[in-house]
Amino acid sequence: MxxxxxxxxxxxxxxxxxxxxxxxxxxxxxxxxxxxxxxxxxxxxxxxxxxxxxxxxxxxxxxxxxxxxxxxxxxxxxxxxxxxxxxxxxxxxxxxxxxxxxxxxxxxxxxxxxxxxxxxxxxxxxxxxxxxxxxxxxxxxxxxxxxxxxxxxxxxxxxxxxxxxxxxxNGQGAAMKMVVNLLLGSAMSAYAEALILGQSLGLSNKKIAEVVLDTPVAAPFLRGKHPLLEQKNYQPHFPLRWMRKDLQLVAKTAYEQNVSLPATNVIKEIYGLAQRSGLGDSDFAAIYQYLSGDVK
Amino acid sequence: MxxxxxxxxxxxxxxxxxxxxxxxxxxxxxxxxxxxxxxxxxxxxxxxxxxxxxxxxxxxxxxxxxxxxxxxxxxxxxxxxxxxxxxxxxxxxxxxxxxxxxxxxxxxxxxxxxxxxxxxxxxxxxxxxxxxxxxxxxxxxxxxxxxxxxxxxxxxxxxxxxxxxxxxxNGQGAAMKMVVNLLLGSAMSAYAEALILGQSLGLSNKKIAEVVLDTPVAAPFLRGKHPLLEQKNYQPHFPLRWMRKDLQLVAKTAYEQNVSLPATNVIKEIYGLAQRSGLGDSDFAAIYQYLSGDVK
Amino acid sequence: MxxxxxxxxxxxxxxxxxxxxxxxxxxxxxxxxxxxxxxxxxxxxxxxxxxxxxxxxxxxxxxxxxxxxxxxxxxxxxxxxxxxxxxxxxxxxxxxxxxxxxxxxxxxxxxxxxxxxxxxxxxxxxxxxxxxxxxxxxxxxxxxxxxxxxxxxxxxxxxxxxxxxxxxxNGQGAAMKMVVNLLLGSAMSAYAEALILGQSLGLSNKKIAEVVLDTPVAAPFLRGKHPLLEQKNYQPHFPLRWMRKDLQLVAKTAYEQNVSLPATNVIKEIYGLAQRSGLGDSDFAAIYQYLSGDVK
Amino acid sequence: MxxxxxxxxxxxxxxxxxxxxxxxxxxxxxxxxxxxxxxxxxxxxxxxxxxxxxxxxxxxxxxxxxxxxxxxxxxxxxxxxxxxxxxxxxxxxxxxxxxxxxxxxxxxxxxxxxxxxxxxxxxxxxxxxxxxxxxxxxxxxxxxxxxxxxxxxxxxxxxxxxxxxxxxxNGQGAAMKMVVNLLLGSAMSAYAEALILGQSLGLSNKKIAEVVLDTPVAAPFLRGKHPLLEQKNYQPHFPLRWMRKDLQLVAKTAYEQNVSLPATNVIKEIYGLAQRSGLGDSDFAAIYQYLSGDVK
Known part of the structure; x- marks a missing residue:
């Protein structure tokens, strides 16, 4: 001070x-x-x-x-x-x-x-x-x-x-936050789908991470998320229900502004299904757990 | 040699x-x-x-x-x-x-x-x-x-x-390539949606890039793509029709492996709509142009 | 009276x-x-x-x-x-x-x-x-x-x-209307996709209509819509922008009620893209025109 | 004979x-x-x-x-x-x-x-x-x-x-079947989403069926499916795994014909998630069970 x-x-x-x-x-x-x-x-x-x-x-x-x-x-x-x-x-x-x-x-x-x-x-x-x-x-x-x-x-x-x-x-800070969280939620979902695909083909999570987290196709925050995913540690840094909420705000805003975001809207619903399955209070990385079919 | x-x-x-x-x-x-x-x-x-x-x-x-x-x-x-x-x-x-x-x-x-x-x-x-x-x-x-x-x-x-x-x-190189291109196509689509949302809210492309390309939520390859997007330069480094094709291979593989990739499948179709609108030979970054409604 | x-x-x-x-x-x-x-x-x-x-x-x-x-x-x-x-x-x-x-x-x-x-x-x-x-x-x-x-x-x-x-x-009339318009918007989108697929395979619109509109897989309102589609008559009986609006209300309501509607949310965005391409005041059947790539 | x-x-x-x-x-x-x-x-x-x-x-x-x-x-x-x-x-x-x-x-x-x-x-x-x-x-x-x-x-x-x-x-019979099953799979998914939305708003399944199955917005085959849904009777008339397979054939065909079917592709993935959760041998109406979150 x-x-x-x-x-x-x-x-x-x-x-x-x-x-x-x-x-x-x-x-x-x-x-x-x-x-x-x-x-x-x-x-x-x-x-x-x-x-x-x-x-x-x-x-x-x-x-x-x-x-x-x-x-x-x-x-x-x-x-x-x-x-x-x-x-x-x-x-x-x-x-x-x-x-x-x-x-x-x-x-x-x-x-x-x-x-x-x-x-x-x-x-x-x-x-x-x-x-x-x-x-x-x-x-x-x-x-x-x-x-x-x-x-x-x-x-x-x-x-x-x-x-x-x-x-x-007023509103421009909130606007940029919409942009950031759209990217955050999308990147997490894409990484979850990528891991699930790779594993199904016999690639280990470890190997996938080694290769893709060093290429420019992966958002850098995933380097921090990956070890937690490997450990199935979904202690909330950013709870999944908040991500769902934020993507709903994104979708509402897009509607009001007359723009369309097809991928984001689907991703929002997948977070929603994950929440419904009991993962709302887990970290939003648990979308991986949901898409893996690894839920009760 | x-x-x-x-x-x-x-x-x-x-x-x-x-x-x-x-x-x-x-x-x-x-x-x-x-x-x-x-x-x-x-x-x-x-x-x-x-x-x-x-x-x-x-x-x-x-x-x-x-x-x-x-x-x-x-x-x-x-x-x-x-x-x-x-x-x-x-x-x-x-x-x-x-x-x-x-x-x-x-x-x-x-x-x-x-x-x-x-x-x-x-x-x-x-x-x-x-x-x-x-x-x-x-x-x-x-x-x-x-x-x-x-x-x-x-x-x-x-x-x-x-x-x-x-x-x-055999097949493991191809498998990892599926994983990489799933991430690539998804990140490009997400960035396109993010820019479109941000602009609709009055944020300039330039400002969005300044903020998000420095945060860990954006895939680093986007730093190279952004200036081309700003210039509406869609000369193909990686043609959009190839991305559509690769995501179709991803979808086929996911089906065969009995895994589901909801976001990737939607993104594949958006590249498809973009191709149908005449953007197949443009760089795959032209998904931004398509979602912007900036097509003939 | x-x-x-x-x-x-x-x-x-x-x-x-x-x-x-x-x-x-x-x-x-x-x-x-x-x-x-x-x-x-x-x-x-x-x-x-x-x-x-x-x-x-x-x-x-x-x-x-x-x-x-x-x-x-x-x-x-x-x-x-x-x-x-x-x-x-x-x-x-x-x-x-x-x-x-x-x-x-x-x-x-x-x-x-x-x-x-x-x-x-x-x-x-x-x-x-x-x-x-x-x-x-x-x-x-x-x-x-x-x-x-x-x-x-x-x-x-x-x-x-x-x-x-x-x-x-109070609210139960509105609730049932959400249900009805979800079905209406979905059925129109599905029929549009079905026609587009069939045509691409060499089936005429006329033949498709003859076969499917008589089977129990097609919603009966499509019998009225089909002739208009054939004539490319999109004079609004129910404007596309209203359908987009109604599906946005559906999506908002689903969020509030903590349920997930993945297909409806994608369909909403496709109506949105169609509106953005200039079809907002056409009948909502114009989603067919949009998905056909038949837009300016 | x-x-x-x-x-x-x-x-x-x-x-x-x-x-x-x-x-x-x-x-x-x-x-x-x-x-x-x-x-x-x-x-x-x-x-x-x-x-x-x-x-x-x-x-x-x-x-x-x-x-x-x-x-x-x-x-x-x-x-x-x-x-x-x-x-x-x-x-x-x-x-x-x-x-x-x-x-x-x-x-x-x-x-x-x-x-x-x-x-x-x-x-x-x-x-x-x-x-x-x-x-x-x-x-x-x-x-x-x-x-x-x-x-x-x-x-x-x-x-x-x-x-x-x-x-x-040759191929035209198969083509029309693609069209029919696209409609079938979509209508079932839409009805599942409609029921789930309605219920979340306090409408009973029975009331929803009474209202919508008599309107022209619902595919007539749903009149036969509804009582089975109410009884949670998913004995297979048409197994969910076949629907997923058919929609994959639809998606493959659409790719080959260079048309895009965004809603159908998402719906295909939802059937896929349902199959992954163990519902592959249930009737395809079990997409309702899956989206309800009513799975083990």
Whole structure:
């Protein structure tokens, strides 16, 4: 924390896999932090380490200069931000709300309007990176909204990430996140299909990985996923149900923008079938397990 | 060429985008080369540079110790190799046929049987790499077949490529190539969909490329493709009709192996629609053009 | 019109292909009708035939006992029903709003809540049938909402349709319509693919129709569509853009309900590509034209 | 059997669900029948009822004037027809081979060539209809090949079916069968998705069936399937693995003909996933069970 920001009081709403790690980095950065979460227990270790607990989102809003949200989906964001108990009701004019949740651009622009009516600037700043980078403060931030407000929040974002990319007006951060997660979900599905095909032909997973992960046809994040696949370790870095949700936001957005994404829509449904088969809380790499027929 | 191999006479059948460049590297390597192609003209510059021309595949077979084939699909391979005029009829016992074509493993094993009945060892050694690496001798070879025969051919392969990966018995080279091209075709389709979505939301192609091509979610080969997409330059490095053909081989193989590849099958059909719209001879990156609706 | 209902004043909002024909049947049935539409001209012939024109939806609401809506999508319904000028603002307590639009069940239940807060009963009563049955009063109504309110509206519905199927609480009419249009859009797509395959093999469209339209594998509505396909007559009975919209509602609903519909999602995207190629205002049968490659 | 055909000796190869019932109708029709099957036991009841057993396909060929085949796929047909023990080796010149198997047109034309080289006329006459119509002699035959040869076989076909549709040269019967099974497989998949969606919204299977099976949007064969779905009775009338196989033939044919069938290709993969999950020997209606997530 640079001098001059000392007074900036920070709120954090949404303490799941990502949010809890991001919030911790704000504490480590020296910020006075107030937190809220749908279930109180998830806040316990942060509170033990000095964070304040707000009973309601509104209480949190009233106590801080900037609110970060890291929530599951648009409905969860609406639930925390709006209504009589929402933090928008509590926030003072001139404060900033940074929504790091993955939401669609249309929704984000609607929220920006709602925030504006309370005199609050919404920034849509979703992240690239999962559990590991969230913990180590190496997220990449994709920022939409007023540039000046983004700059004011930069020191806070620097605590949690390694890079901040400014993309334009409200919704542009969310837009780029749609693009990134379309690629992420597609690459995972393609790799799952590739492994399954190769194995069926007698190639070992190990050999396939050796060959393809070194060629330019494979997305580099797969180098990290592959060992987990080999171990059938589907502990969630990025839960499959979130990927399904994100691809649904992608599909909704494509519809609204009058573009068509045939492959992405099928992939979305395969994640859906995998979720239905009980893999929703596994890592999204478990699409491999599903397509392998290796399910109960 | 190492001493001791001086006497090795080499044949090359199939002088398209890839084959012509590979054959040239054999000439540059000092080998005595005989060539054949469905249409004679494509052999002209190689012949001018010292290659011999064989009127029929059989004649070619009779003149050489090893035959390389780089052909469009299984039907083209059958046409050159078998029948009364096929090179198998001409080849002496103990010679080697190296098939660099992308074919499915089942077909490759059938051809190995056919070759064996003529006393010829077939190696399935398809390549990773397109026009550029073919010209510069930087292909990667994925080899299936008898290891000893592969070793005998290594000096020749070293003229044309930078790496040789031995994968096992007949069909295993072809198998790995299926895996690689599944990934290649899927990644291109996903990137096309990602760009189209992003643009529809007001993000420039340039900005999307800047952000995603540096993240681990994008396959590295896309860094080379992107500038061509921006310029609408679809000059074929790897023609779209070949990608459609390869994904059909993937789908056929998956069926035979009793595995299912839902995303790959849809992507195959989108390449098919693109081909039908007149983009078959464009680079496979033109799937982006097709999905953009930017077709006549 | 039965005696006793004489006093029932009826409003109709949305005078497109379907609504204009339905409204005319209410006039023919002897009802005093007030109409409103986004563009005034579409009301001209109805007004010439005795319908009243309301300048705003609210004015319409204030003048009637029951409002029918037949609108393009949830956004259009929201636009007419809610807000300061919406008809809910005008409607008296105890009146009924019959929404015949194809909307998703979740939206319909939200609207029912909004209506309830004005003391109005919403019925979701979408229709089965396109332009022809709308004109001849042979629609089938799929009704959700309070049964007693449905019964009160039955004489009006009898003017416009041949059958009324009561399905349960709010949202159940909309739910069944999702089911019906999933089948409709899928069957049209399958028939398009079947014709294209058959033709490519040398079977005439005529012969295919002769054989398959008489077997139990083809949905009977295709008997009506086939002659139009043969004539390349894509005058809209049910515009392709509506089918795309309806399948998007289906996909959204499936997501919310945690079920997966892989085929439907792909088909949705193919309608989307067709729309993008300029076929949005053609009949949805034009998916055949699109898949044929017969587009500009 | 009409007088004049008394001397026609008939062979039947392939005594599965369909073939055994068809063969029985030939016995009932008074024909002298010789049978062969991969596994002998399936012939036992027919032999008990008077059919002769041939130890090899070649023996069968030598004993008859016309051979019917009803086999699983192209590989099975090749296995019985060709090679030293194949029935083509046994058949006299001027005899007829009627292939009722579902195979692709390209394969059928190849077989016609092989038959011709033995002086045998091949007719491709696949059937519309499953177990029930096969038993009751109510199949519909789709005939390709020389018309005169078809006419010679008509009395035999009349024993087994209710209708014979002549479609043209070799391959045209197979072509129409591709069209029919594309529609069949698609309609079943669409109905499965429709039921699953409807149920998720609280509509009962019974209510959905009541409404949609009476509308023109549902293929009539679904009226027969629905009660079985309700009872979770997946005893095979048409095994799911055959549907997957047929759709693979459709996809192969579409590729060869340079047409694209996106929905059919996805549906094929869903049947494939269902087969992989253990439903291959269930009726193809079990795609509903698979998509419901109701699998082990």
């Amino acid at each position: 640079l001098s001059g920001e000392e007074a900036m009081k920070v709120g954090f709403v949404g303490l799941g896999i990502m949010g809890s790690r991001m919030a911790r980095n704000l504490i480590s950065g020296g910020y006075e932090l107030t937190v809220h979460n749908r279930t109180r227990e998830k806040a316990d270790t942060l509170v033990a380490d000095g964070a304040g607990w707000a009973e309601t989102p509104k209480d949190l809003g009233a106590a801080v200069d900037v609110v970060f949200t890291m929530l599951a989906d648009p409905a969860a964001v609406t639930g925390m931000a709006t209504g009589g108990d929402g933090f928008l009701e509590g926030l003072k004019k001139g404060t900033v709300w940074v929504d790091c949740s993955t939401v669609d651009p249309d929704f984000s622009r609607q929220m920006a309007q709602a925030a504006k009516s309370h005199g609050v600037d919404l920034l849509d700043i979703p992240v690239v990176g999962t559990k590991g980078p969230a913990a180590s403060g190496e997220l990449v931030f994709l920022a939409g909204g007023k540039r000046e407000a983004v700059e004011r929040c930069r020191p806070l974002l620097d605590c949690m990430g390694k890079e901040l990319i400014y993309l334009g007006d | 190492l001493s001791g191999e001086e006497a090795m006479k080499v044949g090359f059948v199939g002088l398209g985008i890839m084959g012509s460049r590979m054959a040239r590297n054999l000439i540059s390597g000092g080998y005595e080369l005989t060539v054949h192609n469905r249409t004679r003209e494509k052999a002209d510059t190689l012949v001018a540079d010292g290659a011999g021309w064989a009127e029929t595949p059989k004649d070619l077979g009779a003149a050489v110790d090893v035959v390389f084939t780089m052909l469009a699909d299984p039907a083209a391979v059958t046409g050159m190799a078998t029948g009364g005029d096929g090179f198998l009829e001409g080849l002496k016992k103990g010679t080697v046929w190296v098939d660099c074509s992308t074919v499915d493993p089942d077909f490759s094993r059938q051809m190995a049987q056919a070759a064996k009945s003529h006393g010829v060892d077939l190696l399935d050694i398809p390549v990773v790499g397109t026009k550029g690496p073919a010209a510069s001798g930087e292909l990667v070879f994925l080899a299936g077949g008898k290891r000893e025969a592969v070793e005998r051919c290594r000096p020749l392969l070293d003229c044309m490529g930078k790496e040789l990966i031995y994968l096992g018995d | 039965l005696s006793g209902e004489e006093a029932m004043k009826v409003g109709f909002v949305g005078l497109g292909i379907m609504g204009s024909r339905m409204a005319r049947n209410l006039i023919s049935g002897g009802y005093e009708l007030t109409v409103h539409n986004r563009t005034r001209e579409k009301a001209d012939t109805l007004v010439a035939d005795g319908a009243g024109w309301a300048e705003t939806p609210k004015d319409l609401g204030a003048a009637v006992d029951v409002v029918f809506t037949m609108l393009a999508d949830p956004a259009a319904v929201t636009g007419m029903a809610t807000g300061g000028d919406g008809f809910l603002e005008g409607l008296k307590k105890g009146t009924v709003w019959v929404d015949c639009s194809t909307v998703d069940p979740d939206f319909s239940r939200q609207m029912a809540q909004a209506a309830k807060s004005h003391g109005v009963d919403l019925l979701d009563i979408p229709v089965v049938g396109t332009k022809g049955p709308a004109a001849s009063g042979e629609l089938v109504f799929l009704a959700g909402g309070k049964r007693e309110a449905v019964e009160r509206c039955r004489p009006l519905l009898d003017c416009m349709g041949k059958e009324l199927i009561y399905l349960g609480d | 009409l007088s004049g055909e008394e001397a026609m000796k008939v062979g039947f190869v392939g005594l599965g669900i369909m073939g055994s019932r068809m063969a029985r109708n030939l016995i009932s029709g008074g024909y002298e029948l010789t049978v062969h099957n991969r596994t002998r036991e399936k012939a036992d009841t027919l032999v008990a009822d008077g059919a002769g057993w041939a130890e090899t396909p070649k023996d069968l060929g030598a004993a008859v004037d016309v051979v019917f085949t009803m086999l699983a796929d192209p590989a099975a047909v090749t296995g019985m027809a060709t090679g030293g023990d194949g029935f083509l080796e046994g058949l006299k010149k001027g005899t007829v081979w009627v292939d009722c198997s579902t195979v692709d047109p390209d394969f059928s034309r190849q077989m016609a060539q092989a038959a011709k080289s033995h002086g045998v006329d091949l007719l491709d006459i696949p059937v519309v209809g499953t177990k029930g119509p096969a038993a009751s002699g109510e199949l519909v035959f789709l005939a390709g090949g020389k018309r005169e040869a078809v006419e010679r076989c008509r009395p035999l076909l009349d024993c087994m079916g209710k209708e014979l549709i002549y479609l043209g040269d």
